Structure formats: structure tokens, C-alpha cells
Amino acid sequence: MTISQNTEAAHTHTPRMDLFALAPDVYKAMVALDRAARAGVDPQLAELIKIRASQLNHCAFCLEMHTRDARGLGISEEKIVMLSAWEEASGYFTEKERAVLALTEAVTVLTDGFVPDEVWEQAAKHVEEQELAQIIAQIFVINSWNRIAVTTRKTPTGPR
Template identity: 55%
Template sequence: MTATQRLGFSEHAPEIYRALLRLHQAATKNVDPRLADLVMIRASQINRCAFCIDMHTADARKAGEREERISLLNAWQEVDRLYTERERAALALTEAMTVLTDGFVPDEVFRQAARHFDQDELAELIGLIATINTWNRVNVAARTAPASIR
């Protein structure tokens, strides 16, 4: 069963949509595009946002990302050699910020990210994770259909 789109968000909230686009541009401006794709895919997997998974996996493929890194991203902790330590730190932070089951990001996750990113990079990564989570929530609520199945 394919869910029917509930709401055309960009049509009914154009100011918010444009603001989110500007936020996304700012959040991705200084983050390595390959890392940004991995982060956006992983958050979207957790949030079950088909629209964003479809978009960001297609973007990653176009950027030359290897298929096994995309297909195994939901099990990144099980495949040590497939992702760099820096990517693993970013993915751990992505998961901690996306799930927030304990109501906070664990200190060890933050420390690990801080070992691999300077403070400016870390702030930008946090902004990217927050932004993709916002997009996920908008698209899941609106049931925005993935472009590949429209």
C-alpha cells in the first residue's frame, strides 16, 4: 500500500518552506557533501522518511558514493571498515540527536564527535542533523511521496 500525500507543505506554508530551504543551504554549506549525504540518509532511515531516503540516496549515488556504503548504512556499527572514524562519529551523533530516547545526547557520543570535528565543524554538523530531522518530520507528517515512485 502506498500512502496518499496528505498535504502539499510548500504550497500551504510557503514562507516556512522557503525558510527551511535557506536553513538547509546554510546547514550543508560547509559540511563535506559525502558526509552530509550519509548523515541525511541515516537520520531519514531512523525517522522512516521515504521521501528523504529516496532523495538523499539518489544524491549520494550521483556524487559517487559506493552502493555498499549506502545499503549498509542502517547497520553502520556492524561494518567497521566501511566507514571512517570521522564518519562513524558523525553517524553516532546523528543517531543520538535523532532518537533522543534518554532526552539528551550522551557525553561520550559528543566527545567522540568533538575528537573528529573542530568546534565550527561540530556546530555545522549539529545544524545539519537538526535540519534533516525537521525535513523528515515535515515530510512524514505530510506523507510526501518519494520522487522515484510518483
Template identity: 65%
Template sequence: MTTDTSTATPQYAHEHTPRLEWAKLVPDVYKAMITLDAAAKKGLDPLLVELVKIRASQINHCAFCVDMHSKDALAAGETVERIVQLSAWDESRHFYTEQEAAALELTEAVTVLTDGFVPDEVYARAAEHFGEPELARLIALINTINAWNRFAVTTRMVAGHYTPGAFAH
């Protein structure tokens, strides 16, 4: 006799507990990060901002930020398909504009820094699609999301509870 398990509720792993609530412990640092984040993204396309934040967060294995920025991107009008394809964007470039692809390539180069620097050709491609002020903000945005990722990963912030627009970054 077999048992039909098609309606059984899956047993998910237990949710981990955050190590500490860093934003409450150092509110001045948190506020400085909020200010930096707002300044970095000023004037950049909001959907591009979310794509960059999601991609850096994927690379950094920051589940909290992937959750947050995927939800914010969807709320801002981004498509599920483009968010899903983001982890393999280089193989699915047809989902993205040339400007977005250049920004994603720069995001990966700045986030990983495997060669110890951002390759000239990656920087040049980004510079083709962004004026200097925009490029400077994009670089600031990439560095800012990397900092957010490091706070969240280090303190083990928990993914899954974010409501779109709940945080300023």
C-alpha cells in the first residue's frame, strides 16, 4: 500500500536566528549607510538600481538582500523573468539592454575583484553607456550594496520577511 504525499506540507529547514541587530546597536552607522545609499542611486534608473543590487547580493550570497531587492524590483515593475535570469545574465543578455549588461558586468567586476582590479575593458564598456556623473554614482551604488551585503551576511539577517519599500535602501 502506498501513501499519497502530493498534498503533504513540505518540511522546510528551520529559520536561523540573527547574530545581532547591528542597525539598532550602531544607529549612526546605519543612518550613514542610508544616506550613502540614497546619494549613490540618485538619478539612476530605479529598475537598474535593483538589478545591480540583486546581482551583487547573489554573488555575495546575501539571502536577505536578494529577497529585499527582488521584492522591491517587482514592486517597481520589474519582471519575474528578468529577475530569475539575473544569475545567468551573461548567457541571457537578450533580456537586458546594453546599458544594463554593462552595469551588471561592472557590478560583478567590482564585487568579486578576483584579479585585484576592475579590468579596463569592463570599465570602458560601462563608460560607453553612462556619463561620468552616472558612472560615478553606479560605482558608488555597487560599493554601497556590497557594504550592505557584508553587514547582512555577517550578522545573519533573515530572508523572507521583507515587505517592499520597508527600508530606505
């Protein structure tokens, strides 16, 4: 399937199921895991992680939610827009944010089957080990939420 076919098909998608109504214990566990993963991570950095992973996973539902949350935390519209091209938009992101975004991409995509040493080392250079553990948790939790939303075709609520 080509990208344009994929995009055309996406416009006709309707939700498949309400997974959380059918598996409420899974929802409760995900919420608890999400809460645990957030501990000790700067809320603005957490939203950048969530937005970038959601962009990579094509999760419109999570993108809508987390861009709204990011705005609510005071992240500028310009920074949110530039997030999809963060590597070229160095003036918008701190070195720590750039290191965490690189780690987010490496963990989310895993194209080579592993997180490259240089990506890990850069993140470890800018983030204390305890916070790094929490950031890794943030990354795998948002990837789990994305996979649930994309698989069940959870739809965004639309413009407000």
C-alpha cells in the first residue's frame, strides 16, 4: 500500500472497538503505568516525548491530546510545529531535549533492532540515570498508548 492509499484509507476509518470498555483492567493498568512513568520527568519534556512518538506512529488521537496538553503547559506553538523537524530546528530545542528526542525516535522506531550507542550516550550525558529510566518508561508507555489507539482506530475529537 502506498502512502497516498494509506492516507485515503485513513479518512474512511471508523473506530473498531472501545478496547477499554471491553478490557477495563487493561485500561486501569495502563493508567497506573502512565502515572508511574511520569514521576520525576519534567511535564514539558514528557509532552515533547509523547508528541514525537505519536508523530512517528501516526496516532492522530494522541497527537491531538498531547499538543493540547503541551499548549496548556506553555509550550509555544512554534516549538510544537517544529517538533516534526527537530533535528533541523536546533534553535527551538535544548541539548537535553534534542538528546531525549533522539532517544524517543530510536526506541519508537527500532529500525536497526537496537538503540544506537551514540544515541544512548548523548541522552545519558544530558540526563541523570534516574530521570533517564523514567524517560525510557515515558517512551514505551506512549508507544503502547499509540498502538492501542491506532489499532482500534480511536479518532480525535476534532477542532475546538
